[in-house]
Amino acid sequence: MKLTSLVLATAVLSLGVTAVLAQDTGAADNVETPTLIEKADLEALEPGAAAGQQLGEHRFIVSFEETTTRAEALVRTTLQNEPAFVGLLDSLADQIALPQDVPVRFKNCGESNAYWSPALKEISMCYELLTGFNQSFQEKEDAYRNAFKWADQVEVLLGSTAFVMLHEIGHGMVDLFELPVTGREEDAVDQFATFLLLAADEPGQPLQERSSRLALLGAYFFESLLPIGVEVNQRYWADTHTFGAKRSIDIMCLLMGAAPETYAEIVVSGGTMLNSFYNDHPEFIVGREAEWIAKTDDLNLVPFSRVSKCAQEYARYSGGWKYLIETFMTPQAH
Known part of the structure; x- marks a missing residue:
């Protein structure tokens, strides 16, 4: 039942491109018919072809x-x-071969947003969004907030901003390096941001000094994006982003998979309590594991059924991004 006994699986995540085809309007062959849906450019992707000449x-x-x-x-x-x-x-710039400098501009945008511009090849971090991080922290009073007592308002601002910035940089990397992406790109770049922050951790660091805590704070922000008062219609379901609460759980699962000894007490506090009780009184647990897990699962930010798979998820997605960085984002000998 030890959370730290989960076995890491080794796998490589392959990412690819989906085509969008123009609708057949039935027009005559010699008439040029405008369309709102453009055909995707499906040229073969050559590893490293879009990378710069040298690292950094x-x-x-x-x-x-x-x-x-x-x-x-x-x-x-x-x-x-x-x-x-x-x-x-x-x-990050030291480890990859960017084909050009990439501006990251903190600015007023006239809307609450953060985005990568494919046309300008730059990232905009909008002050309107960032001030909202402070507001959401002030309004949040629930069990989720209780798990983050170690984080003050400045920590939440820094963590949420850092994670969103790295998420948008992920979009930029997909564009600049022509990375093959299968599945939802929004999820892939959440994984990218989490992986970068975990990779920046130093062995033995306490939670408050770990870069990966910024991903945990990003998860805290996404959990607050509950669709309260939002009209549920086709546009709602067509959003390219996974819903906030789901993104939050996905991020925390990756953190648990990478460093359960650091994040178990926050992410799966019910399981941590159960482990402690098992160590002291195994006679009450043996043979009744499922019953006790069910009793304590409401204390967990990530359900125990998902936590048991987190090590495998982290190994798979981090392996995939390592492959992409080494293959597409660094110069290759041809």
Whole structure:
């Protein structure tokens, strides 16, 4: 029943491209018919073909534009004084061969958003979204919040911002390096962001010093994105993003799979309590494991049935991204 006894599986995640075909309008062959649906470019992807000439030659260029409100100015100052942002991006740039410099612009956008621009090849981090991180923290009072007592408002702002930024950088990497993506790209770049933060951890670090805690705080933000008062219609179901609560669980599962000794107490507190009780009084547990798991599962942020698969998920997805980075994002000998 030990959570740390889960076996890591080794697998490689292969990512690919889906075509979108234009609708047949039945027009005559000699008439050029406009269409709102463009055909996808399906040229064969050659590993490393879109990579730059050498590792670290190009960089992520972070800038903070002026703000328009006091709340935005506070966010801007907080982020400017946090070296982790530039440090994470410098570390990533050193390990890959960007084909060009990539601007990361913190700015006013006129909407609450963060996005990669395929046309401009840059990332926009909107102050309107970032100020919302503070607001969501202030409004949150539930069992989820209780699991994050170690994190204050600044920590939630930093973690949510860092995770969303790396998520958008993931979109940029898919575009710049022509990465083959199968399945939902939004999920793949969540995995990318989580993997980068886990890779930045140092052995023996306490939770408060681990870069991966920023992914946990990103999960905290996504859990708050419950569709309260949202009209459930075709547009709602057609959203390319997985729903917030599901994204939160997926991220926490990857953290559990990579470092259960660090994250079990937060992610699966019911299981941790059950382990402790089992060590002291095994006679009450043996033969009744399923019953006790069911009794304590409501205490877990991730259900025990999912936690038991998290090590395999982490091995699979991290292996896939390692393969993509080594094969498509670094120069290849041809």
